[in-house]
Amino acid sequence: MTIQWFPGHMAKARRQIEERLKVIDVVVELVDARVPASSRNPMIDEIVGAKPHLLLLNKADLADPRATAAWIDWFAARGVSALPIDAQSGKGVERIAARCRELARPVLERRAQKGMAVRAVRVMILGIPNVGKSTLINRLAGRAAARVGDRPAVTKAQQWVRVGRELELLDTPGILWPKFDDPEVGLKLAATGAIKDEILPLYDVALFAVGYLMAHYPERLRERYKLADWPIDPGAMLERIGRARGLLVSGGVIDVDKAAEVFLRDLRAGRLGPLTFDWPPEEAEERNDSP
Numbered sequence: 001m002t003i004q005w006f007p008g009h010m011a012k013a014r015r016q017i018e019e020r021l022k023v024i025d026v027v028v029e030l031v032d033a034r035v036p037a038s039s040r041n042p043m044i045d046e047i048v049g050a051k052p053h054l055l056l057l058n059k060a061d062l063a064d065p066r067a068t069a070a071w072i073d074w075f076a077a078r079g080v081s082a083l084p085i086d087a088q089s090g091k092g093v094e095r096i097a098a099r100c101r102e103l104a105r106p107v108l109e110r111r112a113q114k115g116m117a118v119r120a121v122r123v124m125i126l127g128i129p130n131v132g133k134s135t136l137i138n139r140l141a142g143r144a145a146a147r148v149g150d151r152p153a154v155t156k157a158q159q160w161v162r163v164g165r166e167l168e169l170l171d172t173p174g175i176l177w178p179k180f181d182d183p184e185v186g187l188k189l190a191a192t193g194a195i196k197d198e199i200l201p202l203y204d205v206a207l208f209a210v211g212y213l214m215a216h217y218p219e220r221l222r223e224r225y226k227l228a229d230w231p232i233d234p235g236a237m238l239e240r241i242g243r244a245r246g247l248l249v250s251g252g253v254i255d256v257d258k259a260a261e262v263f264l265r266d267l268r269a270g271r272l273g274p275l276t277f278d279w280p281p282e283e284a285e286e287r288n289d290s291p
């Protein structure tokens with residue numbers, strides 16, 4: 001799902017999240033492991049406040065494992081608990097409950113000291129559209145998920161599902177808005193399919209992504225499109241891909257728009273191998289990424 005965000009929508013989404021946060025012990029934030037920085041809402045820390053917070057780098061199956069490991073270390077060094085997962089296959093998902101319990105322990109201990117009843121850890125999933133929130137909820141809840149009914153301070157539509165013995169998960173995720181004032185962030189989100197193709201010109205997105213691969217993953221392009229020689233620039237690379245796929249319009253001219261589409265489809269489906277567009281700042285500098 002992609003939503004066109006307007007200031008009114010953003011304010012409403014924020015209000016809804018803040019309302020639900022009142023009954024939550026741990027916030028689980030999902031980002032796309034291929035773009036862990038670009039797929040984060042920059043206001044997340046402000047919105048979540050002091051609540052314990054677990055960051056999940058989802059779609060780790062599509063991301064460069066070296067980058068994912070570097071991000072986990074980077075977040076850990078800043079006191080942020082982060083885990084790589086693949087919600088589609090379920091890889092890594094089994095570690096979420098234990099991590100949430102660990103993060104909620106101080107809150108639960110305080111409750112116990114006040115003589116309040118022992119209860120499950122209450123969790124809400126948050127993230128921008130398309131990072132895999134529904135996939136994760138379905139996976140965590142499983143088919144035989146027990147609906148545990150409405151809770152006070154939560155709208156009627158809110159349901160809780162039990163995950164294991166000690167976790168309760170809000171079955172509606174909090175949807176944050178993506179922020180792409182920075183053109184490069186927009187291009188990265190579009191390249192990974194996080195924002196709709198109508199928002200940015202497909203050819204520009206493909207040009208950016210193919211340029212990034214030429215700089216950082218040249219061997220993937222060489223292998224996938226069986227390139228004998230190396231095109232001079234991203235535009236020429238897209239033409240070459242078009243030729244390799246026989247995408248011609250009349251007169252033998254290469255259909256570069258179609259080539260852009262084919263390339264992006266390959267990229268998003270992981271057919272160019274696992275790759276990452278955002279690296280931790282220090283590594284990005286070493287790799288000569290901009291900015």
Ligand code: G4P
Binds near residue numbers: 059061062088134135
């Ligand atoms: P959202 O609720 O945050 O908006 O995201 P949603 O779960 O709808 O997932 C968005 C897309 O990402 C879906 O693909 C979903 O299958 C895919 N996805 C979610 N988690 C993972 C993961 O860990 N790895 C991979 N490779 N893909 C993941 P789709 O093409 O929109 O739908 P479908 O083809 O799966 O039906």
